[in-house]
Amino acid sequence: MTANAGVAGAGDGVYTESAAAMWTNPATMSYMGESLTTINLMAFDLKMKFHDADTPAQDGEAQSYLPSISIFHAHQVSEKVHLGLALGAAGGSSLSYGDDWAGAGALDSITLNVIVLNPSMSYKINDQWSVGGGVQFSWAAFEQTTKLLTAEQDTDWAYGYNLGVMYRPTDNIDLGLSYRSKSEHEFNMDVKTPLGVSDIDSLKTEVDVPEIVDFSIRYGINPDLNLLGSIQFHRWSAWDETVLDLGTPVGGVAIKREWDDVWKFAIGADYRLNSDWRLKTGFSYETSPQDDPEKQWVDLPVGEQYRYSIGASTNWDDVGIDFFYEYADLGEVESAKRSIAGGPGVGVNGIFDGRIHFLGVNFTI
Numbered sequence: 001m002t003a004n005a006g007v008a009g010a011g012d013g014v015y016t017e018s019a020a021a022m023w024t025n026p027a028t029m030s031y032m033g034e035s036l037t038t039i040n041l042m043a044f045d046l047k048m049k050f051h052d053a054d055t056p057a058q059d060g061e062a063q064s065y066l067p068s069i070s071i072f073h074a075h076q077v078s079e080k081v082h083l084g085l086a087l088g089a090a091g092g093s094s095l096s097y098g099d100d101w102a103g104a105g106a107l108d109s110i111t112l113n114v115i116v117l118n119p120s121m122s123y124k125i126n127d128q129w130s131v132g133g134g135v136q137f138s139w140a141a142f143e144q145t146t147k148l149l150t151a152e153q154d155t156d157w158a159y160g161y162n163l164g165v166m167y168r169p170t171d172n173i174d175l176g177l178s179y180r181s182k183s184e185h186e187f188n189m190d191v192k193t194p195l196g197v198s199d200i201d202s203l204k205t206e207v208d209v210p211e212i213v214d215f216s217i218r219y220g221i222n223p224d225l226n227l228l229g230s231i232q233f234h235r236w237s238a239w240d241e242t243v244l245d246l247g248t249p250v251g252g253v254a255i256k257r258e259w260d261d262v263w264k265f266a267i268g269a270d271y272r273l274n275s276d277w278r279l280k281t282g283f284s285y286e287t288s289p290q291d292d293p294e295k296q297w298v299d300l301p302v303g304e305q306y307r308y309s310i311g312a313s314t315n316w317d318d319v320g321i322d323f324f325y326e327y328a329d330l331g332e333v334e335s336a337k338r339s340i341a342g343g344p345g346v347g348v349n350g351i352f353d354g355r356i357h358f359l360g361v362n363f364t365i
Contacts, residue, residue, distance in 0.1 A: 001070050001088055002040065004228065005324035005362050006311015007268025007282030011228030013176035013216030014166060017320070018364050019072035022084045024214055025164035025178035026120035026132030029074040029082035040070040042360030046093055048301075048330075052102045053349040060101025062109075064094045080125075086118040090138065091209065103298040103348045104147040110299055111153075112207065114140045114185075118162065128168050136160045140185045142207060144299070151189040151203045158183040158209075172220035182238065183209040191246070204245040211235040224272040228282070232264040236289045242297075255297055256338075259289035268309070280311035280324070293336035301352040303333040320364040330354030 003012040003021035013025035019038040021028040043065065050060040070088020077083055096109035120134025138160065143153035164178035185207045193200055213233040220226050236259040244253045268282030286305040290296060311324035333352040337345035 001086070001090065002042075002324070002360070002362070003038075004268070004270065004280070005040075005313070005322040005360065006280030006309050006326075007228055007270065008266050008284040008307045008309040008326060009264075010230050010266035010268030010282045010284065011174075011216050011218050011226075012230060013164070013178050013214045014174035014218045015216075015228075016174075018322070018362060019074045019084065020070065020086070020362065022072055022074060022120055022122075022132075022134075023086050023088075023118065025166060025176045025216065026084060026134050026162060027122050027130045027164040027166040027176065027178070029084050029120070029122040029132060030080075030124035030130035030166070031168070032074045032076075032082065034076045036074045036364065038072045038362055038364045040072075040088065040360060040362050041067075042069075042358060043067045044359070045357040046095070046354070047356075048095060048097075048352060048354040050097070050101060050103065050348065051351045051353065053351070055102065058100070058102035059350075060097040060103065062095035062097045064096075066092075066094065080123055082122045082124075084120045084122070084134070086116070086120070086134075088116065090114045090116040092140075099147045102350065106146055106346065106348075107298040108145040108147055110144045112140065112142050114138060114209070120162070130166045132164045132166075134162045136162060136180070136183070138183045138185070138209070140187075140207065142185070142187045143189065144203075148193055149200070149203075150192045152192070154187040154189040156185045156187055158185050174216075174218040176214070176216040178214045178216075180212045180214075182211045182235070185209075200246050202246070205242060208239050210238065226270040228266075228268040228270060230264070230266040230284075232266075234262040234264065237261045256295055257290070257297070258292075258295055259302075260287075262289050263287045266307075276314055278313045280309075280313070282309040283307065284309075293334040294338045296333060296335040296347075296352075298335070298348060301333040301335055301354075303331040305330055318365060320362075322362040322364070324358075324360055324362075326356075326358040328356040328358070330356065 004015040016031040019036040068089040074084040092113040094111040122132035160181035162180040266284035284307040306329040309326040313322040
């Protein structure tokens with residue numbers, strides 16, 4: 001969910017010209033006036049390639065195109081209090097490698113969609129300080145298939161909260177600090193298999209979304225140019241393993257993750273070209289949560305990420321329109337086979353290479 005479209009997320013926790021900023025920091029609503037509504041329309045093109053180190057004929061490729069819509073509304077109910085509501089896709093993707101690639105025994109296709117409803121409130125202490133908080137209701141749908149198993153879609157609700165504070169010492173400087181709690185989704189999926197093994201008829205697993213801490217800043221060099229920055233901390237270290245429980249007497253199979261915490265750094269600029277147009281650009285970098293090839297897994301190979309973004313905004317009558325494009329370089333991630341529960345090596349030997357194209361527009365009234 002992008003507030004200031006075109007700057008790679010830089011300064012989202014202090015941006016007050018889009019109601020979408022409440023997602024990162026609910027305290028921003030105190031500076032949004034009497035009423036502000038933002039509709040975000042976005043589509044992305046995700047591609048993952050796998051280059052097999054053992055048998056090139058078992059290379060794999062998966063690609064998906066997904067649209068999304070998010071809606072945000074902030075409304076002032078008193079001199080000091082704003083109420084807000086955010087509804088939209090908070091994450092997820094769909095990938096299908098087919099059953100001919102090297103990792104088909106562990107993953108053929110996977111789909112995860114997460115939609116969040118996040119009511120929130122802000123309180124303006126004075127002209128310089130505001131605080132905010134909200135409750136998140138997260139709905140997720142998950143399904144996965146391998147060459148031998150089909151785990152049918154299951155859905156789950158999870159709950160959490162978010163908090164934020166914003167400080168505006170002068171008209172040229174905004175500072176924001178916010179926190180979003182962890183969400184834990186549990187899925188219990190019916191399983192179909194051509195093996196005829198009656199004991200395998202279900203799959204239980206969990207998908208976690210980590211805690212996020214965001215620090216954002218805006219510095220207005222002059223009335224035409226704003227510099228933006230953000231530092232985020234994603235607490236992925238809490239995700240030690242994924243347990244796949246097939247309901248057999250053997251018990252669950254644990255896939256070791258042992259991820260590290262992730263840091264994201266974003267910088268951007270917002271420049272007024274003339275009375276009709278503003279131009280924007282941004283860049284962000286995320287550290288890798290896992291650098292050990294034997295602890296990468298086919299469902300979510302991860303490494304360093306680099307994002308490059310450009311955008312432009314204008315007004316049509318009373319409607320603000322922000323166009324943006326963003327390219328995410330997911331880098332090259334080396335994967336190696338591992339032993340699970342003392343068995344033979346499973347997984348894949350090779351390199352995953354991924355990228356995402358994002359294209360979208362925000363309408364703000």
